[in-house]
Amino acid sequence: MNxxxxxxxxxxxxxxxxxxxxxxxISYEEDNxxxxxxxxxxxxxEDGIITKLRFCGHGCTISLAAASMLTEExxxxxxxxxxxxxKDDMLDMLGIPLxxxxxxxxxxxxKVLKAGxxxxxxxxxxxxxxxx
Amino acid sequence: MYAQxxxxxxxxxxxxxxxxxxxxxKGESDLPLIYLxxxxxxxxxxxxxEAMDAYYxxxxxxxHRGIYRISExxxxxxxxxxxxxxxxxxxxxxxQIIFTRNTTESINLVAYSWGSANLREGDEILVTVMEHHxxxxxxxLLSQRTGAKLRFIEITDEGVLQLDGLDELLTERTKIxxxxxxxxxxxxxxxxxxxxxxxxxxxxxVLIDGAQxxxxxxxxxxxxDCDFLAFSGHKMCGPTGIGILYGKSDLLEEMPPFLGGGSxxxxxQRESSTYADVPAKFEAGTPAIAEAIGLAAxxxxxxxxxxxxxxxxxxxxxxxxxxxxNEIEDITIYGPKxxxxxxxxxxxxxxxxxHDLAGVLDTVGVAVRAGxxxxxxxxxxxxxxxxxxxxxxxxNKLEEIDTLHDGLxxxxxxxxxxxx
Numbered sequence: 001m002n003x004x005x006x007x008x009x010x011x012x013x014x015x016x017x018x019x020x021x022x023x024x025x026i027s028y029e030e031d032n033x034x035x036x037x038x039x040x041x042x043x044x045x046e047d048g049i050i051t052k053l054r055f056c057g058h059g060c061t062i063s064l065a066a067a068s069m070l071t072e073e074x075x076x077x078x079x080x081x082x083x084x085x086x087k088d089d090m091l092d093m094l095g096i097p098l099x100x101x102x103x104x105x106x107x108x109x110x111k112v113l114k115a116g117x118x119x120x121x122x123x124x125x126x127x128x129x130x131x132x
Numbered sequence: 133m134y135a136q137x138x139x140x141x142x143x144x145x146x147x148x149x150x151x152x153x154x155x156x157x158k159g160e161s162d163l164p165l166i167y168l169x170x171x172x173x174x175x176x177x178x179x180x181x182e183a184m185d186a187y188y189x190x191x192x193x194x195x196h197r198g199i200y201r202i203s204e205x206x207x208x209x210x211x212x213x214x215x216x217x218x219x220x221x222x223x224x225x226x227x228q229i230i231f232t233r234n235t236t237e238s239i240n241l242v243a244y245s246w247g248s249a250n251l252r253e254g255d256e257i258l259v260t261v262m263e264h265h266x267x268x269x270x271x272x273l274l275s276q277r278t279g280a281k282l283r284f285i286e287i288t289d290e291g292v293l294q295l296d297g298l299d300e301l302l303t304e305r306t307k308i309x310x311x312x313x314x315x316x317x318x319x320x321x322x323x324x325x326x327x328x329x330x331x332x333x334x335x336x337x338v339l340i341d342g343a344q345x346x347x348x349x350x351x352x353x354x355x356x357d358c359d360f361l362a363f364s365g366h367k368m369c370g371p372t373g374i375g376i377l378y379g380k381s382d383l384l385e386e387m388p389p390f391l392g393g394g395s396x397x398x399x400x401q402r403e404s405s406t407y408a409d410v411p412a413k414f415e416a417g418t419p420a421i422a423e424a425i426g427l428a429a430x431x432x433x434x435x436x437x438x439x440x441x442x443x444x445x446x447x448x449x450x451x452x453x454x455x456x457x458n459e460i461e462d463i464t465i466y467g468p469k470x471x472x473x474x475x476x477x478x479x480x481x482x483x484x485x486x487h488d489l490a491g492v493l494d495t496v497g498v499a500v501r502a503g504x505x506x507x508x509x510x511x512x513x514x515x516x517x518x519x520x521x522x523x524x525x526x527x528n529k530l531e532e533i534d535t536l537h538d539g540l541x542x543x544x545x546x547x548x549x550x551x552x
Contacts, residue, residue, distance in 0.1 A: 002495055003491060004491065004492060004495065004546060009546065009547070012547070034503065034504075035485070035486075035487055035502075035503060035517070035518055036517030036518060037485075059485060060485035060487040060488045060491075061485065061488045061491070061547065062487075062488075062491075102487070102491070105487065
């Protein structure tokens with residue numbers, strides 16, 4: 001199966017919720033030093049519910065499409081639900097198989113969003129077991 | 133001095149015949165393997181696999197120990213491998229060839245053993261900004277341990293060493309110059325012979341990282357007069373897990389051991405020991421026996437094909453790759469033109485992430501490397517995070533460059549639709 005499915009390319013070229021929020025309740029940013037991909041997520045939250053969110057950054061098709069899909073998925077959801085999302089949920093959204101190298105690209109947005117949901121200000125160490 | 137095409141009268145490579153020597157290139161799948169990542173690791177000819185197979189099937193045993201037939205055979209084959217590899221780089225004697233795991237370990241051996249014994253605060257280590265991390269990190273660590281200062285030879289925008297201010301950098305404070313013979317990213321062939329002479333004039337030793345040169349053209353350690361040469365088996369048709377450190381005998385003899393253990397001792401007491409002569413002094417523990425034998429088979433194979441023929445073939449591929457890729461709109465090719473380099477062409481397409489380029493190329497069967505190529509200081513020099521690198525070896529064909537070209541156009545069509 002080709003990882004460059006139409007759906008992925010559509011999200012890459014025309015991403016949902018792209019941009020920043022002026023006064024976000026939560027803002028978190030992270031990069032993947034190996035390929036330089038960088039994603040920032042801004043969230044507006046009311047009673048734990050994500051009412052508005054935007055992402056921005058730069059990266060490959062997979063990391064940007066994943067971010068776009070993820071923002072669609074979690075809008076209107078409770079932060080506790082976001083905390084429950086795992087690697088398989090993200091791969092289901094993407095709908096394509098990813099090898100070990102591209103997996104990092106596919107999971108970057110989820111890593112950023114979950115870190116934000118948990119209220120982190122920076123990533124503890126280099127580990128990303130949270131998303132496993 | 134740049135790479136010179138050598139004897140043009142020799143027969144050109146018969147790449148179809150050569151491809152028959154590599155099972156992996158004769159794959160039965162619908163998508164052919166167009167392998168353009170030999171700078172990362174080269175493919176392995178069947179004769180190398182068979183040589184290692186024969187060891188495991190018929191005389192698998194430890195070396196320098198067993199008083200029985202197959203152990204004696206293994207010992208003889210292992211030491212014969214050392215001789216053949218030594219002859220390949222024109223080492224004066226086999227004891228100058230130390231088996232390591234790879235280039236990285238060879239360089240670390242020198243930095244730890246020679247470096248820790250000889251460097252102190254106030255001394256300087258000279259490297260270049262085009263070094264692979266494996267020829268930078270060992271010296272950074274040495275610098276941190278000893279207080280010696282790490283200095284850098286810069287490169288020009290064309291990707292060749294900036295040697296104008298060399299007198300400022302290379303002084304009597306310089307104790308060692310550690311530099312790559314060929315850039316793993318740009319393919320630039322550095323004028324190592326001149327630099328070795330200049331370094332010796334100020335009393336500095338020179339380590340050459342030959343990982344990207346030894347596989348591609350004749351490297352003569354006596355002709356170059358380098359003090360150390362490090363290279364890897366798996367980039368020259370050999371197996372992974374085996375690398376070489378060549379050193380001048382007087383230096384190797386003076387240097388303290390690197391790793392301690394079996395094989396590297398003369399006698400052992402409770403509190404202290406005396407050490408074996410070189411090369412055993414630097415070869416603690418059971419070595420990669422099959423891999424040493426495999427590397428010797430690879431050396432024989434390269435000799436049979438002929439390094440000069442390989443070099444000329446690669447130049448032809450490079451010329452064609454530059455010509456074809458330059459036809460592509462919005463491409464940036466980094467580094468010098470062919471004839472000043474060997475082996476690799478590194479580039480980016482405007483607006484497309486290198487990972488995506490490599491990903492789309494994979495869909496047409498083309499294997500390239502995308503990333504920082506373990507050379508982040510060089511990436512910083514060009515102001516990029518990553519690039520795509522296509523690298524060539526004896527088994528590549530001109531038609532494969534056409535597929536690379538068409539794959540890049542496909543990536544442009546797929547990934548820059550909105551802008552077109």
